[in-house]
Amino acid sequence: MGNTLAFSKECLITGLLAGIIIGYAFGFVMKQREVEELKQQVLRLSAQIEQLRQAVPPLKVLAEKQGIYIGAAVGADQLRIREYAETLSREFNILTTENALKFERVHPERNVYSFAEADAIVSFAEANGMKIRGHTLVWHNQLPEWITHGNYSREEWISILYEHITTVVSRYKGRVYAWDVVNEAVDDDGSLRKTIWLRNIGPEYIEMVFRWAHEADPQALLFYNDYGAEGLGVKSDAVYNLVKSLLEKGVPIHGVGLQMHVSTEHYPTPQEISANIKRLSDLGLDIHITEMDVRLKLPAESADLVRQAEIYRDVLMVCLSSEKCTAFVMWGFTDRYSWIPEFFSGYGSALIFDESYNPKPAYYYILKSLIRP
Ligand code: XIL
Numbered sequence: 001m002g003n004t005l006a007f008s009k010e011c012l013i014t015g016l017l018a019g020i021i022i023g024y025a026f027g028f029v030m031k032q033r034e035v036e037e038l039k040q041q042v043l044r045l046s047a048q049i050e051q052l053r054q055a056v057p058p059l060k061v062l063a064e065k066q067g068i069y070i071g072a073a074v075g076a077d078q079l080r081i082r083e084y085a086e087t088l089s090r091e092f093n094i095l096t097t098e099n100a101l102k103f104e105r106v107h108p109e110r111n112v113y114s115f116a117e118a119d120a121i122v123s124f125a126e127a128n129g130m131k132i133r134g135h136t137l138v139w140h141n142q143l144p145e146w147i148t149h150g151n152y153s154r155e156e157w158i159s160i161l162y163e164h165i166t167t168v169v170s171r172y173k174g175r176v177y178a179w180d181v182v183n184e185a186v187d188d189d190g191s192l193r194k195t196i197w198l199r200n201i202g203p204e205y206i207e208m209v210f211r212w213a214h215e216a217d218p219q220a221l222l223f224y225n226d227y228g229a230e231g232l233g234v235k236s237d238a239v240y241n242l243v244k245s246l247l248e249k250g251v252p253i254h255g256v257g258l259q260m261h262v263s264t265e266h267y268p269t270p271q272e273i274s275a276n277i278k279r280l281s282d283l284g285l286d287i288h289i290t291e292m293d294v295r296l297k298l299p300a301e302s303a304d305l306v307r308q309a310e311i312y313r314d315v316l317m318v319c320l321s322s323e324k325c326t327a328f329v330m331w332g333f334t335d336r337y338s339w340i341p342e343f344f345s346g347y348g349s350a351l352i353f354d355e356s357y358n359p360k361p362a363y364y365y366i367l368k369s370l371i372r373p
Pocket of ligand 1: 098099183259291339
């Protein structure tokens with residue numbers, strides 16, 4: 001009797017245990033199925049998103065329909081990074097040489113030119129059907145020591161600059177669409193900046209270099225490029241007066257570059273930019289937005305990203321509304337490579353793709369602005 005009782009107790013426990021195990025196993029199998037199904041759903045959704053993405057044309061296709069170039073400043077080394085190169089060639093149809101053609105890079109010693117980086121960028125652009133903005137022939141920054149510590153006569157300074165411009169422009173003759181011939185020659189108070197060139201040659205250096213660049217490549221569009229002269233004010237008046245007087249003297253200048261390094265705290269209003277573009281284009285000049293970025297205080301909140309997107313959109317819309325504004329170029333395109341964190345402490349996230357090449361709100365606002373009848 002006692003044995004029978006013990007036996008049925010054992011049976012009961014074993015049965016219960018078996019039941020629990022089978023229950024768990026069943027539940028486990030069901031969970032696995034659910035997980036599997038969820039995985040499939042995610043895959044289907046990703047495929048759909050990818051299809052949608054491909055149905056939306058890239059920026060350059062839309063920009064072309066609007067009659068403008070859209071682009072970014074680039075570094076030669078980064079062109080070797082697959083995602084960088086793919087995003088560039090997919091989205092843009094104009095590139096600016098960010099540093100490759102600056103005096104210190106391209107002409108580091110008096111008798112040494114170093115064209116490898118610029119060559120790589122120009123070849124990449126050509127292989128992808130993109131235009132090139134050459135940046136920059138005459139500037140007060142990023143000069144080699146043989147210039148900054150040089151002790152030459154006025155005649156020597158003139159021949160140094162002549163030889164530099166003739167050599168660099170001739171090398172890319174017919175391949176550079178537009179040159180920033182003179183960069184930032186006007187100071188914030190509207191006077192001519194006291195650069196090494198002004199001090200050693202005099203104010204006529206500006207007209208000289210435009211003439212030499214034109215001689216070396218008569219096809220290239222020649223630009224005066226500056227920051228802080230996008231809207232209205234003392235500096236943009238000075239830039240306006242400078243280019244007007246150059247034109248009156250018959251100097252070959254074809255456009256003005258508005259750099260457009262702005263922040264969500266400080267930026268010129270669309271009305272001001274529009275008025276400035278209007279008076280410059282009334283002189284017969286082309287306008288390029290040459291270096292746009294909109295820096296944000298870090299860490300950036302989503303509201304900041306939207307505000308940033310609105311500023312990109314506003315500037316693009318002003319450009320689109322002028323016949324003579326023919327290029328919209330940003331100073332980079334991915335937050336992975338941007339000059340902002342190094343030069344503006346505490347700021348970043350200034351471009352339209354994030355560090356992983358994902359489009360940010362600014363990208364979509366630009367896209368939307370380019371889709372219009
Ligand atoms: C910046 C580059 O982006 C940096 O990599 C470099 O160290 C300094 O110059 N205005 C100009 C550009 O005309 O040439 C500058 O580019 C940014 C401000």
